[in-house]
Amino acid sequence: MSVIWERPEPGPRRVVRLDRAGITAAAVPIADREGLEAVSLRRVASALGTGPMRLYGYLDTKDDLLDLMMDAVCGEIELPAPPELPGSGGWREDLRAIAHGTQFIARRHPWYVTLLGTRQPYGPNGLAYSERLFASVAALGLSARETVHAVNAVRAYIAGFLQLELLPGPEAEPGVEQLTYLARMAATGRYPALARIFAEFERVSPDEAFAEGLERVLDGVAALRPGAP
Amino acid sequence: MSVIWERPEPGPRRVVRLDRAGITAAAVPIADREGLEAVSLRRVASALGTGPMRLYGYLDTKDDLLDLMMDAVCGEIELPAPPELPGSGGWREDLRAIAHGTQFIARRHPWYVTLLGTRQPYGPNGLAYSERLFASVAALGLSARETVHAVNAVRAYIAGFLQLELLPGPEAEPGVEQLTYLARMAATGRYPALARIFAEFERVSPDEAFAEGLERVLDGVAALRPGAP
DNA sequence: GCCTTTCTCGATACGCCGTATCGACACGAT
DNA sequence: ATCGTGTCGATACGGCGTATCGAGAAAGGC
Known part of the structure; x- marks a missing residue:
């Protein structure tokens, strides 16, 4: 592994900007379609076109990802208007x-x-x-x-x-x-x-x-x- | 023929006599002390002095073990006397x-x-x-x-x-x-x-x-x- | 008592997992 | 142009559930 010819040329610098929202957005559909146990760091990372270790720049642990996922869908729940506003029905x-x-x-x-x-x-x-x-x-x-x-x-x-x-x-x-x-x-x-x-x-x-x-x-x-x- | 409760238990063994009750009894204290995620087939088997594959003579799947464990502790719950008996309090x-x-x-x-x-x-x-x-x-x-x-x-x-x-x-x-x-x-x-x-x-x-x-x-x-x- | 058949047992292996380590490399400052 | 810094990802480690399969013991027939 010392001859340059057999070392892969590094692809064009992956400038795919990542963030927690993007990671979460990649993970949720996987869980929807294949269940929570299909959500692995390898799987999510590859859905983002990268390797699993990349995610550790944004998460400390897989548990962090689960927290993010939970909060994301929690935000999808439609809440009624606050009690003091007219939209509330008691x-x-x-x-x-x-x-x-x-x-x-x-x-x-x-x-x-x-x-x-x-x-x-x-x-x-x-x-x-x-x-x-x-x-x-x-x-x-x-x-x-x-x-x-x-x-x-x-x-x-x-x-x-x-x-x-x-x-x-x-x-x-x-x-x-x-x-x-x-x-x-x-x-x-x-x-x-x-x-x-x-x-x-x-x-x-x-x-x-x-x-x-x-x-x-x-x-x-x-x-x-x-x-x- | 998919639930462990209606599959017969296999006959006697050669080296160490095992049965589902014994396997369950080995698994429960592990879960008590170290949590459910510490219960692995390798762990339970080694607590019984054998290898993980041995357990597959008694279980089809790890899920079967979890079913057994759940039912075992479920049996520990003290139920009140049936309603028609005097012990019942309404x-x-x-x-x-x-x-x-x-x-x-x-x-x-x-x-x-x-x-x-x-x-x-x-x-x-x-x-x-x-x-x-x-x-x-x-x-x-x-x-x-x-x-x-x-x-x-x-x-x-x-x-x-x-x-x-x-x-x-x-x-x-x-x-x-x-x-x-x-x-x-x-x-x-x-x-x-x-x-x-x-x-x-x-x-x-x-x-x-x-x-x-x-x-x-x-x-x-x-x-x-x-x-x- | 011996041979054959049957069945149990556990060693090995496969493909996953989460994540620790670390060399290689791109980039910003000097 | 050079250096220092920080990011990226290849590799590796120890675990998991479990499929495969050869060795050997038990059981049955003679």
């Missing part, structure tokens, strides 16, 4: 809007839900999201402590539901006609309550379930209001 | 017991929460857990559809809260006296609602938050009762 309508906005984004970027359960949403967009949540609940006029608990409940419900919704079920291999694993378990008689509800269980759409469960949580929050029934 | 008390039992286990095995958001709890213990949840809610006398929604809400809350509770915060490096990242963000004035609640936010214990949020969800479920106020 605390309950606002919380509904936030929840359904989150669900909408989770459908476009399923991996967002994974990240949601994995790291704090401390980027600017994540903080704006939190701010909007607290502002909505604040409109109820609860005590500080109750407000924190109410926000926690709503946030936990959203994160938990979306997470559970996206779990892959055990797939029945195609061609073979057979009951699903769950149906077979229900038929054993060992799980009577489960078996009794099983049919309904499959008839409920995820959207309906998300909306209805959310109403339960909001009902519980509403019951905290000073003048609650 | 639907609400039962749901509380299940929720707090789950929280208790999540504290001993934090990685359980990660798995909870990652895979279906379809092992025998997971199904027994679901059965108990449905049986408790069934005692309210709701319609099938409402029952499904109520169980979803409770389950989503539990999974979501525990997941969010375990998120690592941004650690302030020791020695340097400085505000946390969140406190600094609150001080920017860009997040007024967040800033207003911030102090309280840090005063609430995780236990209290879990319990209080749960009451909100249970209140919402209670409001569905035929003769609800």
